Amino acid sequence: MRIAVAVSALLASSAYAWIPVTPFKNARIGTRTSLNMALDYNDPVVAEEFAKVQPLTFEEVEEELLESGIRAPPTMNDMEVKFMLVEVRMRREGKLGDNKKKKERPATFSSKFEEAMWTKPAFEEYYNSLKSKDDHNAMNVAAEYVNNPELAEQRYGKDYKRTLREVKAALSAPPPVKSPTIVFSGFPANMGEMGCKMTLEAVGPISDFECAESDDFPILTGKVTFEDIEDAKKAVEQYNGMDMGMGSALELTSA
16 A cells, blocks of 8 residues: 655645645545645654644644634645644744754653654654655654564565564664763663673673662662773664663663
């Protein structure tokens, strides 16, 4: 099943979007509509917000816009209205314009896609490469696979085999290690600082170690510096993504 082109490039202040076909059922097909939007489509924050809006039906999007006092023009199709909601949400949360806040990692993730964009550097790089090429079809396939692999395989396994293969490789790729210092999160708190240190020392000698219990979950977070960068790489390869039974996987990334 082929995915229709999501949206043409939109200019920051006044743009035109032409949507020849839409993949959504009950979609209204627009002709050419003038939009006054200020979205930067190369901004990961915009991509994350759109991933939250994408699964909504046209009626749900329209209802949320009405709650904000905005009525969607009848000439707009599904994709255009969804981008309108993305802008409304981001303005409300202070993520656009002069009030744009510094991007901070959320305490919890709203979707598996958002989690992957924060915790899988190789996937984030891959997804951004698709975005830089304006490959909206592949972007949608990648996002849908992360959120629901089985459904994505059913929908796109035939026509997007290469994209799905690349997505899987990006998700399973270990994060790059550029220094002997590793930031970690996810070791069980009941290990204690000493137990955590001994676990990492088993990989190789360390020169510095700091550790504290998270305020949000019963896990340990901290930073370790190995004497040899090769040991740091081994630690990431061995422990990153490991399930420690705390409801989330271990995360080890280069500082």
